[in-house]
Amino acid sequence: MNPILLYDTTLRDGSQREDISFSVEDKLSIVNRLAAFGMHYIECGWPGSNPKDAEFFARANRLNVPVRLAAFGRTRNAHKLCDDDANLQALVVAGTPAVTLVGKAWDYHVRHVLSTTSEENLAMIADSVAWMKAQGREVIFDAEHFYDGFLANSEYALATLRAAAEAGADWLVLCETNGGKLPWEMEAITREVATRQPGARIGVHCHNDTGCAVANSLAAVRSGATMVQGTINGYGERVGNADLVSILPNLQLKMGHPVLPDDRLLELTTLSRFVAEVANLKHDDHQPYTGHSAFAHKGGIHVAAILKSPDTYQHIDPERVGNVMRSVTSELSGRGNLQLQARRLGLNLDNEAAQHVLGQIKRLEHEGFTFEAAEASVELMFHRLRADYRRPFELLDYFVITERRHGRGLLAEATVKVKVGETTKFTAAEGNGPVNALASALYSALVEDYPVLRSVRLADYKVRILSGSAGTAANTRVLIDFQSGTDVWTTVGANANIIEASWRALSDSMEYAIVRLRDGN
Structure with a gap:
């Protein structure tokens, strides 16, 4: 299998997500983390577009990280010389070893967006690539809207690639910019490009507007692409970019392509969550491979099976990507859910005890409690079964x-x-x-x-009305998060009286804190 190179564009395309704004320090921390992880290329942004990026490039080049940093920009303006183009000059000043030049591959865009001729666009591509190669840079040509352009006018789309290749481009990246293609289209078009451009190093850049960005990227690899561009957690404009967090393990574990050493995969979950934290976004619990729920099991039949053999309901061992298997507790649970959860806590729960807790959970959920997110409340039920347990x-x-x-x-x-x-x-x-x-x-x-409580603080308080048709007489559910250092736990309460619901969650949180922190569990 051919080795595949990963090109991360979280700091540019990812930052175009509506609710992300990275500071210079944020960007530098992400570069360091991606480099330590083993990312092959990191696209750092568009130099000259704003003072923040100018400062970032000046500092990034002093990091001395083992990764190819890339600056992003466009081809020269129509009917202008490269020597007079401020955008190209800014790319040189950025000082990165690689430069990514985006150029139009769809003649419709050439006419209606660039307002120039097809011939001038080809000259813009060729001149810009050749000029940048003369500056000693590795040049990655991003053929924007390539797949749409190919379907509209395949010969012209291919001509843009030839113009870049003949001028010395090191990579030809086929961009699925609007995110509207499906995997079989991607596979067929990429295969034709590989046939028509023998010897070219081909990359792919996908957006997720149909929810197919990961599948489209993998389809392109099947047809000859050896570079995949994307972002951590799929962050990006509109609904996002191809998600490298899913693409990497799919390439390596499912398709057999060497990408990174296996021990680097062990860091995938922490990397995914780190970038979410820096972006000031809640990490998606349902993120494939790295989400909190990615290997969580709720159905009692499922849990009964995985207690005998984990691979019965898991496509991989979660430890291969640094995640863990969990059981989720609810009215759908069986004894196995509770026994698995207790085992993770170092507790032994026999069948009788598990059945007792299960009955209690089902009764409380009927009253409006929910224990899927309130694992601390469940753990307290385990402790309260112990003969030597005394409530604090x-x-x-x-x-x-x-x-x-x-x-x-x-x-x-x-x-x-x-x-x-x-x-x-x-x-x-x-x-x-x-x-x-x-x-x-x-x-x-x-x-x-209990002086251990001095380190405890309220982290979050959520209220949900369970039966809106009852108006102000509705049952209320309260979830409370408390935190001590990096340790966070959640407890639940429910009642028609919001104060009583809050008391149930609050007192459980205090009891849990005393038991956990005092006993060092």
Whole structure:
């Protein structure tokens, strides 16, 4: 199998996603991480387009990373000399060893976007490639809209490739810019290009507008492409680019192409989540290969099978890409789900105990609880089954009042009476709302006996109305995330009274924190 080179364009195409804006420091951190991972090419952006990119290129070239950095730009302007073209000059100043030049491959765009002739466009491509080669750069020619152009006028689309190749381009990259093609079209057209351009090194660049960018990239590889351009997590304009996080393991594990050493694949999940964090986006739980749910099993029959043999319901061992197998707990679970989850926590759950917890979960889910995301609440159920387990505190009473008075504004106050060991604690606290006041009062009652709580902070609080037709009398579900350092856990509560639902989630979170942090679990 031919080795395939990966070309990452997260910092340019990925940054064109609507809700992404990378700082210079963000870009530098991503370059370092991609280089350590073993990425072959990193496209860093369009130099000269803005001051941020100018600063970034100046600093990136001092990183001395083991990867080919590329600057991106277009071919020269129509009827202009390359020596007078500010865009080409900026590419040289950027100082990267590789330069990617984008040129039109669809004569429709030549006429209506560039407003020039087909012959002048060919000259623009040839002149720009030759000029950049004379500067000592590796030149990657991105044939924009190539597949649409090929279907409209195949001879002209191929002529743009010949113009670039004869001028010295090192790579001819076929761009599926509008994202509208299907895999069999990609495979047939790429194969014809490989036949008509013997000896050329061919790449592919796909967008995901039909949801086929990964499949289209793999189809192009089947037909002779040996470079795949894409982004981490498929970030990109509109609905995104081809996702290298899916493409890499598919090429290596499914198609047998050597891409990176196997030990690098072990870092794929952390890389995927790292880039999401830097982009300030929640990592997609359902991301293939690297998502939190990619190897999560919910159906009881599935879990019963994987407890006997994991490959019965998994296409690969998740550890090969740095992920883990999980079971999801819900009313659809069987005993196996709980036993698998307990095993991951280092706990032994026999059939009787698992059945007891399962019955409890099914009853609570009928009341409106959900445990798929609230794994800490499930873990507490396991601990409470132990003969030696003693709850760190017991609720006796709580009282919450919210009032609005003229001249004083809004006031929320809560009192909590809990039993800790043989001692009864009675505390009160104010807050900016009833749940905040309740949390503060509970914290005050417990922190003296359990100082580990000093490191705990609220990370998120979510409320969902379960039966909207009931109006303000509807059942309410509350999910609360707490965090201590890098450790995050979620608990759940449900009730028609939002304060009681919040109390259930809140008290479980505090109990979980005490058990986990105090006992070092």
